[in-house]
Amino acid sequence: MSKLQLAKRALPSKEGTLFKDVLTLYETRQLKKGLKTADQILKKFPEHGETMCMKGLILVHMGRREEGMDLVKKGVRLDLTSHICWHVFGLIQKGEKNYEEALKSYMQALRFDKENMNILRDAASLQSQLRLYDGLVETRHTLARCRPVLRANWIALSVAYHLNGNLEEAKKVLEHYEDSLKNVPDYDVEHSETTMYHVKVLEDIGDYAEALAFLDVNSKSRVIVDKTGVMETRARLLSKLKSDEAEHAWRVLIDHNPDCTDYYNGYLTSQNISSDDAALLVLKEISSQIPRANAPRRLALAYSSGDQFRELAKEYLTSALVKGVPSLFADIKSLYENQARLESIQSILEQLLAEHTPASSSPTEPTTYLWILYFQAQHFSHLSQYDKALEVLERAITHTPTLPELYTCKGRVLKRAGDPYGAARALEEARRLDGQDRFLNTKCAKYHLRAGLINEAYHFFGLFTKKDAASPSADLEDMQSLLYLIEDADAQRRLGKLNLALKKYAVINKVFDEIEDDQYDFHGYSMRKFTVNIYLNLLTWEDNLRSHPVYVKAALSASQIFVALHDDPSIVKRFTSSEPLTSAEKKAQKKAKKAAHKKEEDKKPAAPTSTNEDKGLEIPNADDDPDGLKLLGCSDPLERAAKFLHPLTTLASKNIDVWIAVYDVAIRRKKYLQAVRALAHARELDADYPELHVRLAHLRKTVTSLPQVPPAPIGEVFTSTVSALLPDEVTLETFNSQYLQRHSSSPLAIFAAARVLKTLDGPLEEVDNTIFSTLGPDVKLTLKSARTMLDYLVQLGSLRVEEYRTSCDQRFPLATVFKTAEEQASLMKETVEMPIASPKDEVEI
């Protein structure tokens, strides 16, 4: 540091004390005083970088964010070698969740104060958050060296080595640490957790014997508190060692918790049980010893077959139906993958019905009969036999009209059969039976969203959300209700309100960002509390976070909308009214603005009294795009889509739709190599996938229209991948007709062929005919595919839309989605206006 810089930074004693005061006042959050003191220093030394930074920091805390930021930046520029300045800058960036930049600032700060504990700790957290484990090891090393007394520093160092893949060093650190411990009390939780972590390290290294020995020594010597953890780890290690004692270890676990299926699986694998019969014997034996356990009885069903299955299944079903277990079908349905078992259960059901029907001779419980009917309805629904399911449900509802489950089942059947309005009505009937059941409420609201009745859905949500929230939607967004967000987004999309749909998809993205950010505090906290194993689980979980089905759905839907916006920018114009407002509308707008302004002002008087209030460093949530129009009209839709999709290429790589979406975005961004690689991935997953077929045609068209081959180095790889996907000699026409021939019974494949035909400028009539062939007897037309094709015909402007619509309507008699717009509108009205009571009727009392 030059003398000049030192001179600029050093303050005379009076100001020096004042500066120390500023630091203390900031730490104790006495912001007003801190501000005044800082100003005092700046009056005399207006170019003192460190004070400027502190002042800026205080301003941010007080909510004057822009001012504060400017000041901090100025301060840093004025004093580039001050660790305080960089530290403050890093703090601000961390508050903005800009972790990469924050780490850079912290690293700078460390250059000028290598052993500052605060900076080191924050840097370690940032490195953990960003998964920069090399740096983390160094930082933790420094921390341990500077403060060896603090035990957490050693554990943190060990964990850092572990995360960085250096298990041997991790182990060494732990061993040194344990040697240094004195007077550890018995059953000390922190030491117990540390020991369990040490066992895990040994296990990860692969030294199962050593891990086991270490575990046993410590569990016997009153060190380890987590008894279940010890038992589970023992069993796992013994299994890995293929020891004879493994069986006993798993058995101990089963006795400890007879309903955990993991223990049974562990037990059976440890025994090298290969045949189902042997497994069955084992399960029977355990069942007889622990009669109340459900797990062995249920597992036995998966291992048995034929007559034995019938016997066991009948018994399992009977006891559950007598007890009245609503979730029985959900429990059993995984067995249906096996056709023989399915038929067994079907005949058992009929038997049970015969035995328990009220008309039969022996006295029966009416509730048992009821639950059998309920199970049977779900059974038929699962087999897509919707007529039968509804018939059974009607019988059940006549028997006992007060059981909500019957109506939710009816709703689900109608939904599957293509009648969203009937489904919503059924769910509303269910909801009315029990107003304090939030499950019924949420399901009812969700079904209304599916029926396009968005306001009604909000009304239902509002019955349970916080009364002082801005709206039910706002509260549910706050609570990060992914269920609500994805359903609302999809509903808006179905209604064509792309702006609102996009907005909600963006909110979903934000929720996942928040969940990712939430782990930040744990990097430090878990070390302080020594809860290492669960912390490592957290890191793994966070790494896989975006494989969540809601994220996948949201990313795919949003990217589809972004691609559509790119392809047709005129869509945005539909949403912004270009006509000048009438004078009445103008007045209304003005009034609304005034009212909103007044609301702001009413809030303000409360603010001045709390300028001392610490608003923290985080950016407050301000919704500046309530209608999603800004987002809809954004200038970089493809880049946003790419960002949204990016995590899925690693976390959802087996999902073929992800690769199709990646292609769609990449090809439009002219990232040719990425595009063809995506299609290659898709092809590996399913070469006959209809959407892939359409994209291959798109690719061929794009390639032929390219002015030149992409330059090296990608050129070669690009052309060879393209040829592998679709050989150059094959014309698109041939390719398409061959595909159509190969998949003449798959409606979606036919649909894909029709679309390709359109891009080949085939005559409209031929496209129509291709789609109409899906109505043929050999084609397995499903409700979903029929709807997609109807929408396409509408979009195409085909003259045969009505014909297709009526054919589908006849083919799917229970569905209402093929009714005309007027019919559907009146169905919606009927659903909204469900009567509760008819007060004008005869009153006897």
Next chain:
Amino acid sequence: MSTVATLSRVSFASLTPNNLGTVRKLNSVIFPIKYSEKFYQDILNPELEDFCKLVYYNDVPVGTICCRFETQGDQTNLYLMTMGVLAPYRSRTLGSQSLDLILATASTHKSKINKIYLHVQVSNESAKKFYERHGFQEVGVHANYYKKIAPHDAWVLEKAF
């Protein structure tokens, strides 16, 4: 493997705005009469909590019983407005258990209930016998009590406390 012995559980619950929908559903199925909105608001009155109940069988709602107070000068009487159980659940003493519950509560009630009475359609012999088994007596016939259903007459059955 032993089968679980079935012990049918009978329980009662007070009426709230949240389970009112269930009461409506039961009434619409069990009784030939439609009750007014006022009826449904009145049975939520906290003073009547002990005398308006939902009846559950194995945790499924299957019946209701609803009364109201009537003052005759300085006497308080209890009027039984509705009592019914879904068809598949009858003949299992649910009706008796509900009635006994009401009678027991009424006999020790703070406002000194004088008597309990109700109307039974004259075609409903079995209902009349049911109440007589519980100590009710016929005290007369109310002609044309029912306007919309036939026969229009109703017995008046009473039990004093």
